[in-house]
Amino acid sequence: MEIFLQQIVNGLVQGSVYALVALGYTMVYGILGLINFAHGEVVMIGAMLALSSLTAMLGWGVPPLLAVLLSMVLAMLGCMVLGYSIERIAYRPLRHAPRLAPLITAIGVSIVLQNLAMMIWGREYHSFPQLIANNTHTVGGAIINDIQIIIFILALAIMAGLMVVVHRTRLGRAMRAVAEDQHAAQLMGVDINRVISITFMLGSAMAAIAGVMVSANYGLAHYYMGFLLGLKAFTAAVLGGIGNLRGAMLGGLLLGLIESLGAGYIGDITGGFLGSNYQDVFAFFVLITVLVFRPSGLLGERIAERA
Amino acid sequence: MRNAPKNLTLWLLFAVLLLLPFITDALLGRGWVRIVDFAMLYIMLALGLNIVVGYAGLLDLGYIAFFAVGAYCYALAGSPHLAQAFPIAFPDGVHLSFWIVLPMAALLAGFFGVLLGAPTLRLRGDYLAIVTLGFGEIIRIFLNNLNAPINLTNGPQGISRIDPVSVANVSLNFTQKIFGIELPSVHLYFYLFLAFTALVVFVSQRLEKSRIGRAWMAIREDEIAASAMGINTRNLRLLAFAMGAMFGGASGALFAGFQGFISPESFSLMESIMVLCMVVLGGMGNIAGVILGGILLAILPEVLRHSVVPMQQALFGKVLVDPESLRMLLFGTALIVMMLYRPAGLLPSRVRRRELDTDEAVERV
Amino acid sequence: MTGTGALLQFTSIGKQFGGLSALSDVSLHIQRGEIYGLIGPNGAGKTTLFNVLTGLYQPSVGEFRFNGTRYQAGKPHVLAQAGIARTFQNIRLFANLTALENVMIGRHVRTRAGVFGALLRNRVTRNEEQAIAERARELLHYVGIDKPAQTLAKHLSYGEQRRLEIARALATDPLLLALDEPAAGMNATETESLKTLLQIIRSSGITVLLIEHDVKLIMGLCDRVAVLDYGRKIAEGVPERVRNDPAVIAAYLGGEDE
Ligand SMILES: Nc1ncnc2c1ncn2[C@@H]1O[C@H](COP(=O)(O)OP(=O)(O)OP(=O)(O)O)[C@@H](O)[C@H]1O
Ligand SMILES: [Mg+2]
Numbered sequence A: 001m002e003i004f005l006q007q008i009v010n011g012l013v014q015g016s017v018y019a020l021v022a023l024g025y026t027m028v029y030g031i032l033g034l035i036n037f038a039h040g041e042v043v044m045i046g047a048m049l050a051l052s053s054l055t056a057m058l059g060w061g062v063p064p065l066l067a068v069l070l071s072m073v074l075a076m077l078g079c080m081v082l083g084y085s086i087e088r089i090a091y092r093p094l095r096h097a098p099r100l101a102p103l104i105t106a107i108g109v110s111i112v113l114q115n116l117a118m119m120i121w122g123r124e125y126h127s128f129p130q131l132i133a134n135n136t137h138t139v140g141g142a143i144i145n146d147i148q149i150i151i152f153i154l155a156l157a158i159m160a161g162l163m164v165v166v167h168r169t170r171l172g173r174a175m176r177a178v179a180e181d182q183h184a185a186q187l188m189g190v191d192i193n194r195v196i197s198i199t200f201m202l203g204s205a206m207a208a209i210a211g212v213m214v215s216a217n218y219g220l221a222h223y224y225m226g227f228l229l230g231l232k233a234f235t236a237a238v239l240g241g242i243g244n245l246r247g248a249m250l251g252g253l254l255l256g257l258i259e260s261l262g263a264g265y266i267g268d269i270t271g272g273f274l275g276s277n278y279q280d281v282f283a284f285f286v287l288i289t290v291l292v293f294r295p296s297g298l299l300g301e302r303i304a305e306r307a
Numbered sequence B: 001m002r003n004a005p006k007n008l009t010l011w012l013l014f015a016v017l018l019l020l021p022f023i024t025d026a027l028l029g030r031g032w033v034r035i036v037d038f039a040m041l042y043i044m045l046a047l048g049l050n051i052v053v054g055y056a057g058l059l060d061l062g063y064i065a066f067f068a069v070g071a072y073c074y075a076l077a078g079s080p081h082l083a084q085a086f087p088i089a090f091p092d093g094v095h096l097s098f099w100i101v102l103p104m105a106a107l108l109a110g111f112f113g114v115l116l117g118a119p120t121l122r123l124r125g126d127y128l129a130i131v132t133l134g135f136g137e138i139i140r141i142f143l144n145n146l147n148a149p150i151n152l153t154n155g156p157q158g159i160s161r162i163d164p165v166s167v168a169n170v171s172l173n174f175t176q177k178i179f180g181i182e183l184p185s186v187h188l189y190f191y192l193f194l195a196f197t198a199l200v201v202f203v204s205q206r207l208e209k210s211r212i213g214r215a216w217m218a219i220r221e222d223e224i225a226a227s228a229m230g231i232n233t234r235n236l237r238l239l240a241f242a243m244g245a246m247f248g249g250a251s252g253a254l255f256a257g258f259q260g261f262i263s264p265e266s267f268s269l270m271e272s273i274m275v276l277c278m279v280v281l282g283g284m285g286n287i288a289g290v291i292l293g294g295i296l297l298a299i300l301p302e303v304l305r306h307s308v309v310p311m312q313q314a315l316f317g318k319v320l321v322d323p324e325s326l327r328m329l330l331f332g333t334a335l336i337v338m339m340l341y342r343p344a345g346l347l348p349s350r351v352r353r354r355e356l357d358t359d360e361a362v363e364r365v
Numbered sequence C: 001m002t003g004t005g006a007l008l009q010f011t012s013i014g015k016q017f018g019g020l021s022a023l024s025d026v027s028l029h030i031q032r033g034e035i036y037g038l039i040g041p042n043g044a045g046k047t048t049l050f051n052v053l054t055g056l057y058q059p060s061v062g063e064f065r066f067n068g069t070r071y072q073a074g075k076p077h078v079l080a081q082a083g084i085a086r087t088f089q090n091i092r093l094f095a096n097l098t099a100l101e102n103v104m105i106g107r108h109v110r111t112r113a114g115v116f117g118a119l120l121r122n123r124v125t126r127n128e129e130q131a132i133a134e135r136a137r138e139l140l141h142y143v144g145i146d147k148p149a150q151t152l153a154k155h156l157s158y159g160e161q162r163r164l165e166i167a168r169a170l171a172t173d174p175l176l177l178a179l180d181e182p183a184a185g186m187n188a189t190e191t192e193s194l195k196t197l198l199q200i201i202r203s204s205g206i207t208v209l210l211i212e213h214d215v216k217l218i219m220g221l222c223d224r225v226a227v228l229d230y231g232r233k234i235a236e237g238v239p240e241r242v243r244n245d246p247a248v249i250a251a252y253l254g255g256e257d258e
Helices: A002-032 A039-060 A064-094 A101-121 A146-168 A170-180 A182-187 A192-218 A225-240 A245-269 A276-293 B003-028 B032-055 B064-077 B098-120 B125-145 B185-208 B211-221 B223-228 B233-259 B269-283 B287-316 B323-341 B350-364 C046-053 C076-082 C099-110 C115-120 C123-142 C158-170 C188-203 C215-221 C239-243 C246-255
Strands: A136-139 A142-145 B176-178 B181-183 C006-017 C020-031 C035-039 C061-066 C069-071 C084-086 C176-180 C207-211 C224-229 C232-237
Touching: A002 A039, A002 A142, A002 A146, A002 A170, A002 A192, A002 A225, A002 A245, A039 A064, A039 A101, A039 A192, A039 A225, A064 A101, A064 A192, A064 B323, A101 A225, A101 B269, A101 B323, A136 A146, A142 A146, A146 A170, A146 A192, A146 A245, A170 A182, A170 A192, A182 A192, A192 A225, A225 A245, A225 A276, A225 B125, A245 A276, A276 B098, A276 B125, B003 B032, B003 B185, B032 B064, B032 B185, B032 B211, B032 B233, B032 B269, B032 B287, B064 B098, B064 B125, B064 B233, B064 B269, B098 B125, B098 B233, B125 B269, B185 B211, B185 B233, B185 B287, B185 C115, B211 B223, B211 B233, B211 C099, B211 C115, B211 C123, B223 B233, B223 C076, B269 B287, B269 B323, B287 B323, C006 C046, C006 C207, C020 C046, C020 C207, C020 C224, C020 C232, C035 C046, C035 C215, C046 C084, C046 C176, C046 C207, C076 C084, C076 C099, C084 C158, C099 C123, C099 C158, C115 C123, C123 C158, C158 C176, C158 C188, C188 C207, C188 C215, C215 C239, C224 C239, C224 C246, C232 C239, C232 C246
Parallel strands: C035 C207, C035 C224, C084 C176, C176 C207
Antiparallel strands: A136 A142, B176 B181, C006 C020, C006 C061, C061 C069, C224 C232
C-alpha cells in the first residue's frame, strides 16, 4: 500500500511535467496538423539556459530566490525566441508542401539543436544547483519533497492559466478559430501567421518551465534529456487525443501514473519475468491498447469519417 | 531506335557498378567500400519502407524493428551464442547456413509486420506513426533485456562471432581470388549486396506497376473511396506491412552476416528516422528517388566525418569543436535545407513532378 | 443477373448518430433496370442511406437485401463485390493518380492478380493488365472525358471529376449504380449530357439509384422517386404524383432554408 501511494505521488509529479510538454505538442498539432518533433529539444534548451544563467547569477552573488526566478524567465524568453524561429525557418515555408516534408525538417531541427547543445554544454551531466532546503514530508506513508510539491502545483496553475487564455481571451478565440478552419478564420480577419507564432511561443515557454522542473526534480541536466522526454510527452498527447488540450493534460498525468505504477508492479504482474527496465514497454503497450479501442485517443474527437 | 541509347546507359551503369569498389578504392582510399556496402543496406531498407510509406501511405516510425528481427534471427541461428542459453541442446550454438536463415528471417519479419499491422488497422496518419514508433521501441527494449532469465539476446552487449555469409562454400569474410583478381571481403559483400539491391529494386518496380500497387496507392489517396471501390483495405494494409517488413528482415540478416556482430544500439529510433528521411528526402514513392536518398544520407555523414577536422584546421588552425557533434549539426542543417528547397523530395515521383509543374503553370496564368 | 423482382430491398432501416435519428424505419425496394430517385431537403438522410447501403455505416436497426443476399452490416468491399458501386457527394477521387489509374482501380474487384502475378508478370497477368487498361480507356471515353488519360484526377474540371467518379464506379461492373448528387455544380449543358449518359447506362442494364436536388433532372429521368424528410420516407411513387403530394410540398416549404 505504501509503495502504491509512493508510486502515485511520483507518477503525478512526473505526469504533470509530461502534461506541460504534451500541451506544446498538442497546441501545434491542433493548429497546424504537424508533429513538432523538435519540441523535446526546446525543453532541453530551456533546462540548459536556466542552468547556465543560474550558475552565472549565483556566481555574481544574486540572492538565490531571485536568481531562480530570473533564470526561469530567461529560459522562457530564450525558448520563446527559439520556438518562434523554428516555426519561421523550418515549418512556415512548408505549410503547403507534402505532409511529410515538415516532419523531416523537424527532425533536422531536432538533430541541430541536440548537437548545438552538445557543443555548448558538452556531453557531461550537469548537476542542477539545489537552492531551497528540500524538505521531505510523509503523507500516508508516501514521501514527497518540496520540489515535487512546487512542480505539481505550478504545473496545475500553468495549465489552468492556459485554459483561461484559450477559452476566455480574444487570442484564445483566434487560436480556436484557426484550429477549426484556417481559411474561414482568415476570412474573419484573424492574422493566422501571428496566431501560429504565438502558439509556438506559448508552447515553448511551457516547455522551458518543464525543462527546469525536470532538472530540478532529478538534480541533473543533459544535452540528451529532451529526446526521451519529448517522445513520452508526445505519446501522452496522442494517448489523450492529439489536438485536444484536456486530452494532453489527461494523457500526461495518466502516462506518468502508468509508468510509475508499471515500474513498481511489473515484476509482480509478470511473476518476476519482467523487471522495471521494461517500464517503457509498459507505457507503449498501454498506448497501443488504448488506440486499438479508441483510435483517436481518450478525448480525441471521434472523426466518424463522413463519406 | 529509342531503346538503343537507353540500353547503352543501362549497360554503362552496370559496368560502373561492377567496377565501383575498385573505383572507390582508387579514388577515395580503402575503407570507402565498406561505407558503400552500408549504403546499399540502407537502400534496401529504404525501398522496403517505401512500400509502406510511399505506396500505401502508412507512416511507419518503427521500421527498424523489422531490420532487428532479421538481424537477430541470423545472429541466433548462425553463431555460438545459443550455447549459453541451451548448453545441452546446442553445445556449439546453432550454425545454420545463411541461405536457409535468410528466408526464415524475411518470413519472421513479415509475421511481425502483420503483428504490428493487425491491431492498427483502424488507425490513421499520426496515430499510426506513434504506435509504430512505440512498437519499434518495444522490440528494442526487449532485445536489450532478454538476457535474463534465459540469455536469448545477450542484452546490450549484443551477439558477436556471427558466421559470415558463404556463397557456394566460399566464405565472404576472407579475401578470395576470382579470375585472378584479388577481392577483399568488403568487395565480396559489395557484390552480394548489389545483387540483393537489384532484386529489391526489381520487386519494388513490379509491385508498383501492378494491381496490388494501384490498390495500395488508392488506399494512400483515400481509404474510404478505396474500400467503396471493392478494395479489401484490411488485407492490403497488412500485405503492405508484411512486404515492407520482409525487405527489412532480409536486409537485417545480411547486416548481421556482414558485421559479424550486432547489438540493440544499431536498432534505435534514430535509425528508423534515418530510413524515413531517406525515403522522404529522396522522393517518396519513386524508386530512383529513394535510392538517391539512401545514398546521400548514408554517405553524407561519412563525408562530413572525414571533412570536419581538416575543415576546422584550415579555418582556425586547430580543432575547435567536437567533430562528432559538428558533423551531426551539419547533417541536420543539410536535412532542413534540402527539404526547404525540394519539399517533394529530390526526385519526386512522376505524379508529384507533374503536380508541381502544373501548379506553377496555374500560378502563372 | 440472377432472379427477378426487387434488386434492392430496404427493410425498416434505422441509423442513429448519438441522439439524432438520421434514418428511421426506412423501407423501400428498387426494381431491376429502373432509375430510382431519392430526394429530400438538406440533412434528410439521403447520404446516410447511401453509406448504409455501401457498408460505410452500420445500420442501428434493420437489414437490407441485395440481389438475393441479406445484409445486416455489410463491409464496403463485400458490397462492391456483390455489385453496388457509388459516387460521393463531395468527390472522393484518388487525387494524385491519373484519370486512367482511377478507373483502373475500379477494376480491382473484378480482377485477380496478386503478389506473385505482379512479380512474375506471366502471360495471365500481362493479359489481365492489358484488359484492365483497355477497359479503363473505354470507360473514360464512355463517360465523355476527352482530356489525356494521364491527366491527374485533381487537374480535371469539376464536371469531369464527377464523370470520372462515374467511370470508376462503372469499372466495378455494378448491378446497382448509386449516384450522390452527380449534377451538383454542373451547368445546364453539362447536366443535360449527364442525363443522356444516365439513360445510356440504364439501357445497358444497370439499375440506377440517384440522389439529386435538381428537380427537373429527377422528373425527366426517374421511373420512381422516394422522398426522405428528417430520416423518414414520407412519399414514394411516380414523379408526377410525388411532386403534388401535400406532405412533400410541406416538407420542402417548411424545411427549405436556402
Ligand atoms: N458521421 C456522422 N456523424 C454524425 N452525424 C451525422 C453523420 N453523418 C450524417 N450525420 C447527420 O445525419 C443527418 C443526415 O445527413 P445526410 O448527410 O444523410 O443528409 P443528406 O440528406 O445527404 O443532406 P444533403 O442534401 O445536405 O447532402 C444530418 O443531420 C447529419 O448532420
Ligand atoms: Mg448528402
